Amino acid sequence: MKPLHDKPERPDPARRSLDRLFELAEVLGTMMQRGMAEKGLTTARARVLWALFHEGPVTQRALATQLGVTPRNVTGLLDALQEDGLVCRKAHPTDRRATLVSLTDKGRSATAALRVGRDELAALLFADVPPDRLDTFTATLGLVTERLRAVGADSPE
Template sequence: MAEKGLTAARAGVLWALFHDGPMTQRALATRLGVTPRNVTGLLDALQEDGLVVREPHPTDRRATLVSLTDEGRSVTSALRGGRDELAALLFADVPPDQLGTFTATLVQVTERLRAASAHGHE
């Protein structure tokens, strides 16, 4: 991410748009768990870099629709490829039963972190 000039927060915006498609700024803020103001700052930087575009929503004139540009899709695809290569390197020799246990534990811990965050235990 660093070589692409992306912070974790900016990469999170790209991932959300890559996986869920175009969405309003409000929906994006909700998806990322940040304030709409925070999303505006992230989008300003990503738009300046040519990775996202903001356009009027086709059916809601009060909303702005955010989507990836071709360059944004290309960058996100490259990040995904790098992530997949790293995962293959890290887990190549891990037996399937251990990987299954690790994955189940990671899901459980992630759910607990989300629950704690939702209840103000940040």
Template sequence: MTIEAFERTLELAVLLREEMERRLAADGLTPARAQVLRELGGRGPLQQRELAATLEVSARNITGLVDGLAATGFVTREPHPDDRRATLVTLTARGTAAVRAMADGRAEAAAALFAGLAPQRLAAYTADLDVLLGNLRKA
């Protein structure tokens, strides 16, 4: 019964997304803006051009996301030292704290999600996901 498993997988995806959005909203963030912060947290200051390429999104869209993050104090636009056309999107102290809080929240959510699943089952589940991810990437 692949349909049964499929429906359940979709439901998990929906609930998980809602849960993550709730957590972000509590920090004053949206999913798209949070993704920008995560990139900056992992790679340091980035040009908008680089953010657009990484998130696979239009340059216009990045302008809006950075506008929002700047207005709420998570990032600043700094001049690029070598290219006066470019800006370097840079985390503020608040932005850095948010990145850390998101990572902590993720670990906490992970522990809560898999609570009560025996280590063997967890390992089997992870291996199964690899198969599914492989199938999805082929399609």
């Protein structure tokens, strides 16, 4: 007779869930990088375009704060995006020290393509998932994301 302690342990649900999240992050990250590269974008540049799409014209400083990067970093990103014709910068109408950033027509087209890709992937992944299960999944992901952000905010860089 084998001793009980040789029996393989079934991982607890929290560890199994975290393992699945790591797997999901890896797969989504790879897909996103490939999709951005196909559109001639880096993930960082796509984040800028996405932020401008959602927020509309903003100052460079506000954009840097929103993205969690330094003003110098956002300047480099905007230089490249402006060179590609995706964003434009102009003087702020009421604050002469600020620069206002907005999408160009080409930038709006690029974000529209990103949205279409997102919508197609959402339909593919979740088309047959019952709404109540999807709501639970979405709420759980929200909770996990909030906790990860809180843990990340507490850890030294």
